[in-house]
Amino acid sequence: MSQETLSDFPLELEGADAPMVRFRQVTKRYGNLTVLDSLDLDVAEGEMVTIIGPSGSGKTTVLRMLMTLETINEGVIYVDGKPLTHMPRNGGLVPADNRYLRKMRANIGMCFQHFNLFPHMTAIENCMEGPVHVLGLPKREARERSEELLEMVGMADKRDQHPSRLSGGQQQRVAIARALAMRPKVMLFDEVTSALDPEVIGEVTNVIRKLVGEHNLTMLMVTHQMGFAKDISDRVCFFFGGRIEEQGKPADLFGNPQRERTQQFLSAVKEAS
Amino acid sequence: MFDWRWDFTFEILPRLLWATVNTLMAAGIGYAIAVVLGLVLALAQRTSFKPLTYAVRELVEFIRSTPLVLQIFFVFYVGPQFGIRLAPWTAGMIAIGLHYASYLSEVYRGGLESVPKGQWEASLALNLSPARTYFRIIIPQALPPSLAGMGNYLVGIFKDTPMLSVIGVAELMHTANAIGSESYRFLEPYTLVGVIFLAISLPTAALIRVFEAWVRRQLGMN
Ligand SMILES: Nc1ncnc2c1ncn2[C@@H]1O[C@H](COP(=O)(O)OP(=O)(O)OP(=O)(O)O)[C@@H](O)[C@H]1O
Ligand SMILES: [Mg+2]
Numbered sequence: 001m002s003q004e005t006l007s008d009f010p011l012e013l014e015g016a017d018a019p020m021v022r023f024r025q026v027t028k029r030y031g032n033l034t035v036l037d038s039l040d041l042d043v044a045e046g047e048m049v050t051i052i053g054p055s056g057s058g059k060t061t062v063l064r065m066l067m068t069l070e071t072i073n074e075g076v077i078y079v080d081g082k083p084l085t086h087m088p089r090n091g092g093l094v095p096a097d098n099r100y101l102r103k104m105r106a107n108i109g110m111c112f113q114h115f116n117l118f119p120h121m122t123a124i125e126n127c128m129e130g131p132v133h134v135l136g137l138p139k140r141e142a143r144e145r146s147e148e149l150l151e152m153v154g155m156a157d158k159r160d161q162h163p164s165r166l167s168g169g170q171q172q173r174v175a176i177a178r179a180l181a182m183r184p185k186v187m188l189f190d191e192v193t194s195a196l197d198p199e200v201i202g203e204v205t206n207v208i209r210k211l212v213g214e215h216n217l218t219m220l221m222v223t224h225q226m227g228f229a230k231d232i233s234d235r236v237c238f239f240f241g242g243r244i245e246e247q248g249k250p251a252d253l254f255g256n257p258q259r260e261r262t263q264q265f266l267s268a269v270k271e272a273s
Numbered sequence: 274m275f276d277w278r279w280d281f282t283f284e285i286l287p288r289l290l291w292a293t294v295n296t297l298m299a300a301g302i303g304y305a306i307a308v309v310l311g312l313v314l315a316l317a318q319r320t321s322f323k324p325l326t327y328a329v330r331e332l333v334e335f336i337r338s339t340p341l342v343l344q345i346f347f348v349f350y351v352g353p354q355f356g357i358r359l360a361p362w363t364a365g366m367i368a369i370g371l372h373y374a375s376y377l378s379e380v381y382r383g384g385l386e387s388v389p390k391g392q393w394e395a396s397l398a399l400n401l402s403p404a405r406t407y408f409r410i411i412i413p414q415a416l417p418p419s420l421a422g423m424g425n426y427l428v429g430i431f432k433d434t435p436m437l438s439v440i441g442v443a444e445l446m447h448t449a450n451a452i453g454s455e456s457y458r459f460l461e462p463y464t465l466v467g468v469i470f471l472a473i474s475l476p477t478a479a480l481i482r483v484f485e486a487w488v489r490r491q492l493g494m495n
Contacts, residue, residue: 067394067397067398068397069394069397069398102400102402105397105398105400106400108398109398110398112391112394112395112398114391116389116391116392116394116395117395118392118395118410119414119492119493120413120414120492120493121493122493129399129401129409130399130400130401133401133402133405133409134399134400134401134402134405162493164493178399179398179399182399182400
């Protein structure tokens with residue numbers, strides 16, 4: 001069924017205004033449950049987009065689909081002008097095979113709520129694993145790159161520690177360095193501070209702030225920290241029931257929300273904090 | 274009534290110690306086969322090719338539900354009817370290796386399943402190849418929780434080697450039987466066999482625990 005409608009989707013996005021990330025009518029279901037419902041979302045190159053919304057509204061699912069951790073049921077996702085979930089074949093789009101996915105995945109990096117560092121490797125080994133064994137960089141170059149990034153996240157002195165010796169905030173900073181070491185064009189952050197003790201949240205958010213300032217990186221971030229989202233986002237999307245209920249500049253969305261559900265959500269969050 | 278003869282004991286001891294070498298060799302070779310083949314069986318059950326997954330799972334279940342001694346007989350005596358004629362050692366190593374491979378595959382399966390899903394997801398996000406993900410990320414983490422089970426089966430395979438005597442592998446039990454039927458004295462050879470097994474099993478079990486702790490330390494996870 002979805003095969004015939006796929007001919008409506010372009011094989012490539014061209015032009016100067018082509019977004020870095022584009023969701024086109026993306027639907028995701030788990031069994032009978034429609035988690036994302038014909039989602040359209042563009043993220044421009046270098047843009048920082050924050051996704052907020054109630055639990056179960058599909059925020060994580062958006063990032064996981066982009067990381068190719070989940071397949072999609074309908075629609076097409078594009079990254080850097082090329083289809084991600086599909087590949088061109090005989091003038092049309094067909095579901096991407098593993099080889100194509102591997103090539104496209106190189107554009108994307110992700111940080112997880114629970115860090116997911118490799119526990120049997122030191123901080124720097126975690127960072128070097130991808131550059132050496134995926135990008136094929138010489139060890140020395142990978143080490144230099146990793147040291148620079150660990151320096152940037154303030155973890156240079158812990159480079160030879162295993163994750164079990166690091167605090168949550170420190171582990172998350174190493175995880176950010178590890179993802180950046182692959183030089184992705186798009187970085188995804190899924191509630192990267194939710195598992196942290198309040199007093200160390202700042203050390204992780206400060207790293208993300210730095211990224212906004214120093215790199216021309218496209219970022220999608222899911223967070224429950226409204227203050228942080230307001231500070232650093234170019235745009236905020238409020239998700240509700242698998243759709244974007246409302247989106248806009250942080251000042252507008254937080255200062256003057258138009259939709260009732262947005263207002264309810266924001267006041268509920270304000271009360272809780 | 275209790276007439277233990279020390280002279281006889283010392284007379285047969287060298288022969289039994291020599292047979293112990295064969296027992297250790299049988300256990301060692303059988304275990305080496307089981308360790309590698311067990312991993313193959315465990316990984317085969319995780320492929321996305323369903324017929325293979327299903328066939329391997331049934332095979333493992335079948336081997337685990339039938340006696341080892343039957344499997345030894347089967348490989349040795351039924352094989353020739355299909356033109357597969359194997360020496361006792363070869364047949365024995367295949368049977369015991371396969372038997373313990375199916376047990377070890379279950380140990381590995383448990384170990385692999387104990388690795389958090391996030392490790393797979395992080396590997397994918399870093400674009401690591403499936404082989405690299407398995408051999409550098411997942412298996413090293415599945416190893417420590419598998420070691421206790423692997424150690425149990427090392428002692429287990431060692432204690433099961435006497436079953437190879439039924440097809441004439443000249444290990445300890447086979448040699449003790451031979452001594453018994455030559456001299457009509459069974460007390461000393463069987464007692465010695467028991468002592469030798471005990472003298473090897475107990476320290477091995479202790480060493481395994483030390484090794485387990487060492488591996489955890491090497492992998493930086495304790
Ligand atoms: N693997 C899965 N199988 C079935 N349902 C799933 C699966 N993953 C997610 N869901 C469902 O999809 C919906 C959206 O999940 P998602 O994780 O995207 O929500 P979220 O907005 O990130 O919520 P939270 O704020 O709690 O993290 C939820 O109803 C969830 O139960
Ligand atoms: Mg979530």
